[in-house]
Amino acid sequence: MVDVAIIGASGYTGGELIRFLLNHPEVEITDITSRKYDNIPLHKVHPNLRDTGLKFSNKKLNDINADIIFTATPHGASMKIVPELLDTGAKVIDLSGDYRFNDYNIYEKWYGFKHTGKIDAVYGLPEIHRKEIKKAKLVANPGCFTTGSILSAFPLSKAKMLNRCIFDxxxxxxxxxxxxxxSSHYPNIxxxxxxYKVTSHRHMPEIQQELGLFSDVKVSFTPHLVPVIRGILTTNHSFLKDEYNDIGSEEIRDIYLKQYKDEPFVKIMDEGEMPRLSSVRGSNYIHIGCFEIDETGRLVIVSAIDNLVKGASGQAIHNMNLLCGFDETEGLEAYGMHP
Amino acid sequence: MVDVAIIGASGYTGGELIRFLLNHPEVEITDITSRKYDNIPLHKVHPNLRDTGLKFSNKKLNDINADIIFTATPHGASMKIVPELLDTGAKVIDLSGDYRFNDYNIYEKWYGFKHTGKIDAVYGLPEIHRKEIKKAKLVANPGCFTTGSILSAFPLSKAKMLNRCIFDxxxxxxxxxxxxxxSSHYPNIxxxxxxYKVTSHRHMPEIQQELGLFSDVKVSFTPHLVPVIRGILTTNHSFLKDEYNDIGSEEIRDIYLKQYKDEPFVKIMDEGEMPRLSSVRGSNYIHIGCFEIDETGRLVIVSAIDNLVKGASGQAIHNMNLLCGFDETEGLEAYGMHP
Amino acid sequence: MVDVAIIGASGYTGGELIRFLLNHPEVEITDITSRKYDNIPLHKVHPNLRDTGLKFSNKKLNDINADIIFTATPHGASMKIVPELLDTGAKVIDLSGDYRFNDYNIYEKWYGFKHTGKIDAVYGLPEIHRKEIKKAKLVANPGCFTTGSILSAFPLSKAKMLNRCIFDxxxxxxxxxxxxxxSSHYPNIxxxxxxYKVTSHRHMPEIQQELGLFSDVKVSFTPHLVPVIRGILTTNHSFLKDEYNDIGSEEIRDIYLKQYKDEPFVKIMDEGEMPRLSSVRGSNYIHIGCFEIDETGRLVIVSAIDNLVKGASGQAIHNMNLLCGFDETEGLEAYGMHP
Amino acid sequence: MVDVAIIGASGYTGGELIRFLLNHPEVEITDITSRKYDNIPLHKVHPNLRDTGLKFSNKKLNDINADIIFTATPHGASMKIVPELLDTGAKVIDLSGDYRFNDYNIYEKWYGFKHTGKIDAVYGLPEIHRKEIKKAKLVANPGCFTTGSILSAFPLSKAKMLNRCIFDxxxxxxxxxxxxxxSSHYPNIxxxxxxYKVTSHRHMPEIQQELGLFSDVKVSFTPHLVPVIRGILTTNHSFLKDEYNDIGSEEIRDIYLKQYKDEPFVKIMDEGEMPRLSSVRGSNYIHIGCFEIDETGRLVIVSAIDNLVKGASGQAIHNMNLLCGFDETEGLEAYGMHP
Structure with missing residues (x-):
């Protein structure tokens, strides 16, 4: 049994961490913290999680006694607490952007903060960094958009076939x-x-970093808010290097099937199938499909995730499973909720 | 040409007033005021209303020189400015709750304010008070829920047939x-x-006042927020007095047809038709229908309005048309936008 | 290990049965049938359920060899197959309306069919009929509206306090x-x-039957389609017998707390909390709350369920757990998915 | 007064034509036809349009006596009736795809029909073809996606600056x-x-034709269905020719301002503003904005229209106004309905 604490548990990613951890057979939740809701029962904030016996607390960091600590704290706040939390001997999985960049200058440029708590971290995308994650002390859990974008392009970047990607x-x-x-006001949405942030979203350099590990890819990224509660659908408009002018849709799909064949949470669509948000809703799966090429040479790949699960809390638990040597799918067996 | 000013024009009802008035052939908008957006062009707040030449101002009340003034100000704020606005010689149509009650004690009980600007006003529901409105100086524009509820029950109250209504x-x-x-946060809605306010919404006593003008009706009211931008659908579960035990659906419909036969904005559904929000969306119409009676004697009447139009700004312009002697439908000819 | 088959598995309730059963530790799915999708892999119809190895078949009834058979077949179709399925020795849980009525005349009146396969069945609402369900051969799984309505009123009917309920x-x-x-066309919804069916929905007599087991209650029922994928929120406008004129909100809540204190899937809201669809989405819970009483003596009780889970497939699995002597919550541990 | 008939008036574009024409001061609707709804009153199909006195008829084509005929008939059906309608002496505005292509081979390739009614037509996008429209006998009203896409790129194609556009x-x-x-089933949407039709939508060659009038542009197009009733938002990811590497956002906006300065229905957003569907909902406006350029040289332009108005029926009425010499905005003065 592993003791787990969640710092900043009153947000949506905190709620989702708890939702999955409560049914995870190998862990016990020892602390959920929140400054604002100190001593308030869990269900007053997350009304779906009733009769759990859990209450928020405002514990001091060094009073937290856990094997694994999730920091579901805002960008800029994590860097101020993660070093101290690591000092308790715990392993930390940070859900903010603070530890995602190999080059802290990029972080400081895009987030506008001076980074005051620099520590070596592993980028927590298991499909790329599984080995390093297993041995990490600090895992930087990827952004939601980045997870859906990177995994839609990674096999082609790894194969050094890509010239440019436009992630819409x-x-x-x-x-x-x-x-x-x-921007969450119902009549606006x-x-x-x-x-929004059509050419200036912080997830762009994160995508660039990870795809850039394998080959030089031009990355463009534009997010849209849509009238949906959960889910990110990414339409990846890709252009391959000139030497792949004659490649066909099926060969592209084969590259994806091969790359992801042992991945428990990546599903490649059959020909004619399209990823959809409902297929992955509430689950840790990513669906990837389409692979069509048009007359101008544009290749389209589509991915779908639940932004709060594979895009945040589910992936964090996947990382925990890797850190702790559990079965990777432990606690994450839920299928998507269609319709 | 009549000069019109709108006080508090940066909210939704302000935006809707301007949307209709810009295409009203008999009026000119002279002032739209907003403390927050002083000197800001209209379309920065209401992005649909471009190239109108209008800007918000923070004019002093006695610098406003208009024939008709709409006060789209919050409850409790209107009472502080309406007396002064009337002193300019203008007629005022107030969209807040401040002047809706014949008995100011009821206002003070339900709104929790002391009323500091008591003045005689006419309740601006043309279908009931047309004559008085035409001669009024101050019109209290009805609430959104109340419009849909009252008009769904008025013919039966007038006929002294009603015992009880439950407006859901x-x-x-x-x-x-x-x-x-x-309560406007997309993931909550x-x-x-x-x-919400299941037994304690302020529109309940307003409904009670108006239905009570004709007969003694027990009024219950419960509102729900639904994932819809505009529109109020009211399911009126009614119980008639015992002597009407044998009345049929068609006789009920006939009473409504007769009562509303000359009303330009009230449409009674055919048998088998049901009011729906899309039929009235963006328009000043109210659709009323259903008239079914179940085995237990419950009579169901359904009404649909656009809360921002017939439930607020459209009705206010209808009142203006009455005050100014214009054709009642002037500027309000738009049909509902289905789908 | 118990062998389970699902007849008519290509609809939404079929999909939900499979979603839950795949993660149920005590069962194995042996057959999922569909005439239309014979030999088609499961995920072509339910795109969330991938890599399960399951395919639809069009097996003959007497070739089905299972301990438990769910019939997720249309009203009128179940009666034609249930007798034969029972003959195989299996226990059957029927999700249609065919076996829900103690009096087959009521069925024939409201469904417009002659019933050609009459057999004794137990009404599968565990909160009322747990004991009988455990010993049943054929369980008639309740309707979605009926589950939310009945459970919102059952404690008061049992206490013989109710005069009338209007379920909106x-x-x-x-x-x-x-x-x-x-009526599922997006632009209409x-x-x-x-x-719809404002005074004539088939779930009305079903509610009447169950509440009528305990006392004489006048039942009115009106359903509305709302722009929501899953979930039923019921606003139960109740009137108590005259002798309970002075009862207060807290006493009512206490009656509910007492009645449901050992029920694993019923949660009674705290004072000030309101049931909401997101709190139960995807889960087998029912949330019940509000308990406010207005000036006219109307008592309001609100319940929320996921129509496909507690309102259909989840409840069916709860019934299976009872039939098989499993822990009642086995396979149904998922919390609601808020937001 | 001009007599107007609508063939195929029972669909959404038919309904919208009637909604606008009923309030158009220069026209009278003489016939609305529908095979299915012969002799049925208008509001039984379009419930927002009540008390108009209009009924559907199944008149023979040569009994139709109108100055302007709108054919709101399906692709492939228009070509069978337009020649005969023109023979009556009327001018025809066709809302199908049948007359949009200068090269009938392209039509036959993408629509899969043999074209059996070839006639010279003018492509009815006033912002490009105003002069020819005024003199036309047959106007081919553009597709919904094409209107939003073409107008977002036209000024740059005209200036011969464009290399490639990806319309998402x-x-x-x-x-x-x-x-x-x-694909209209609520639980799917x-x-x-x-x-859908990620690389194979019929509107692609239509966009190609119009942009190709001015310069050689590579066109890619991918549509998505979103949970919205009305509106198309197009994110146009553009790449300029190499010689424009140093161009800035403001210079691009200036090109659009200049091109569209006299267009009554095109609005160019200020810097920092973004087109949104609600701003144009129900209106004939197109909003165009963004003009941001990212580090890789991708230029993003965003357009928003109401697909049923500027994308279909409103544009058709604009074309009628041009054909008849009316003021271009006659009958189309409605502002967008935000929120």
Whole structure:
């Protein structure tokens, strides 16, 4: 039995961590912290999680006694607590952007913060970094958009076939968090499609970093808020290097099938099938499909994830399973909820 | 040409007033005020209303020189400005709750304010108070829920046939206003139904007042927020007095047809038709239908309105047309937008 | 290990049965049948359920060799196969309306069919009929609306306190099934609220039967389609017998807490909390709350369920657990998916 | 007064034509035809259009006596009636795809029909073909996706600056028509994003034809169904020719401002503003904005239209106004309906 704590448990990713961990046979939740909801029962914030006996606390960091600590804290806040948490001897899985960049200059440029808690971390995308994750002390859990984008392009970058990718992503509103804002206001979102940070979203350099590990790919990224609660569908408009002008749809699919054949959470669609948000809703799966090529040489690959699960908390638990040597799918067996 | 000003024009009802008035052939908009957006062009707040030449101003009340003034100000704010606005010689149509009650004690009980600007006003529901409205100086524009509820029951109350009504209303989120809150947060509203103020909503005593003008009716009211931008559908579960035990559906419909036969904005559904929000979306119409009676004697009447139009700004313009002696439908000819 | 078959597995309730059963530790799915999709892999119809190895078949009834058979067949179709299935020695849980009525005349009146396969069945609402279900051969799984309505009123009917209930239910569109129709057409449903069968829905006599087991209650029922995929929220407007005029909200809540204290899937809301669809989405829980009483003596109780789970397939598995002597919550541990 | 007939008036574009024409001061609707709804009053199909006195008829083509005839008939059906309608002396505006292609071979390739009614037509996009439209006998009204795509790229193609455009379009479900199908089924669409015909949509060659009038542009097009009733938002990912590597966002916007400065229905967003569906909902406006360029040289332009208005019926009426010499905005003055 492994003791687990969640710092900043009152947001949506905190709620999802708890939802999965409560049914995980190998862990016990010892602490869920929140400054705002100190001493308040869990279900007052996450109304789906009733009769768990859990309460939020405002414990001091060094009073937390856990084997694994999830930090579901805002960007800029994690860096201030992760070093101290690591000092307790725990392994830490950070869900913020603070430890995702190999080059801290990129972080500081895109996040606008000075980074004050630099520590070596492993980028927690198991499909690329499984080996390093198993041995890590600090895992930087990937962003939601980045997970869907990277995995839609990784096999082709690894094969050094890619020239350029344009990721046109459509995200559910839960990605903006639990706090009401203009961009979560129902009359602004319902029956609407809202592009935002069209050329300036922080997930762009993160995608660039990971695809750039294998080959030089030009990365463009544009997110849209859509009238959906959960889920990110990414339409990846890709261009291959000139030497692959004659490649066909089936050969592309084969590359994906091969790359992901042992991955428990990656599913490659059959020909004629399309990923859809409902197929992965609530689950840790990513569906990847389409692989069509048009007359101009544009290759289209589509991926679908639940932004709060494979895009955040589910992937964090996958990382925990790797850190602890559990079966990778432990606690994450739920199928998507269609319809 | 009549000069019109709108106080508090940056909210949804302000935006809708302007949308209709811009195409009204008999009026000119002279002022739209907003403290927050002083000197900002209209379309920065209402992005649908471009190239109108209008800007928000923060004019002093006595600098406003208009024939008709709409006060689209919050409850409790209207009472502080309406007396002064009337002193300019203008007629005022107030969209807040401040002047809707014949008995100010009821206002003070349900709104929790001391009323500091008491003045005689006419309740601006043309289907009941047309004559008085035409001669009024101050019109209190009805609430959104109340319009849909009262008109669904008025013919039966007038006929002294009603014993009890239970209004189960389903409202779009625009009714909560332009400011983001917990109850307009997309993840709370999407795919959800949220009952609220189940037995304590302020529109209950307003319904009671108007139905009570004709006979003694027990009024219950429960609103729900539904994943809809605009519109209120009210399911009116009614019970008639015992002597009407044998009445049939068609006789009920006939009473409605007769009562509303000259009303330009009330449409009674044919047998087998049901009011729906899309039929009235964006328009000043109210659709009323159903009239079914079940084995237990419950009579069901359903009404549908656009909460921002017939439930607010459209009705306010209808009132203006009455005040100014214009054709009642002037500027309000738009049909509902289905689908 | 118990062998399980599902007849008519290509609809939504079939999909949900499989989703839960695949992760149920005590059962093995031996057959999923569909005439239309004979020999087609499961995920072609239920795209969330991939790599299960399951295929639809069009097996003859007497070739089905299972301990438990779920019939997820249409009303009128179940009666034609259930007798034969029982003859195989299996226990049957029927999800249609065919076996829900103690009095077959009521069935024939409301469903418009002659019943040609009459057999003794137990009404499968564990909170009322747990004991009988355990010993049953044939369980008639309740309707979706009926589950949410009955459980919102059962404690008061049992206490013989109720005079009348008006159930105003708001249902997600998945309740209409997997086949596209006018009433599942997005432009008809989105941004709309559609009342239907306002006084003539078949679930009314079912509610009447169950509440009538304990006392004489007048039952009215009106369903509405709302722009939601899953979930039924029921606003139960109740009137108590005259002798309970002075009862308070807390006493009512206490009656519910007592009645349901050992029920694994019924959760009674705290004061100030309201059931919401997202709290139970994808789970077998029913949330019941509100208990407010207005000035006219109307008591409001609100319940929320997932129509496909507690309202259909989850409850069917709960019944299977009872039939098989498993832990009642086996396979049904999933929490609701909020947001 | 101009007499107007609508052939095939029972679909969504038929309904929208009637909605606008009823309030158009210069026209009278003489016939609305429908085989299916012969002799049925208008509001039985379009429930928003009540008390108009209009009924569907199944008149023979040569009994139709109108100055302007709109054919809102399916692809492949228009070609069978347009020649005969022109013979009556009327001018025809066809809303199908049958007359949109200068080269009938392209039509036959993409639509899979043999064209049996070839006649010279003008492509009815006023912003490009205003002069020819005014003199036309037959106007081919553009497709919905094509309108939003072409107008987002036309100024740059005209300036011969474009190398490639990737149009990633997000469309409301009303674009699929009034008939229920798998792809309008609420549980498939709600909370989902559905890419379709990712590299094979018929609107691609139409975009290609129009942009190709001015310069050689590589065109890629991918549509998505989104949980929205009305509206198409197009994210146009563009690449300029190499010589424009140093161009800035403002210069691009200036090109659009100049091109469209006299266009009554094209609005160019200010810097920092983004087109949104609600801004144009129900109106004939197109909003175009964004103009951001990312590090890789990708230029992003975003357009928003109402697919049923600027994307179909509104544009058809604009074409009628041009044909008849009316003011271009006559009958189309409605602002978008935000929220």
């Amino acid at each position: 992503s459509k995200s559910g509103v839960s990605g903006s968090g639990i706090k009401p804002t203009e 319902g029956d609407n499609i809202n592009p | 209303s389903k409202s779009g989120v625009s009714g909560s206003g332009i400011k983001p809150t917990e 999407g795919d959800n139904i949220n009952p | 239910s708001k249902s997600g569109v998945s309740g209409s099934g997997i086949k596209p129709t006018e 989105g941004d709309n609220i559609n009342p | 379009s997000k469309s409301g479900v009303s674009g699929s028509g009034i008939k229920p199908t798998e 709600g909370d989902n994003i559905n890419p």
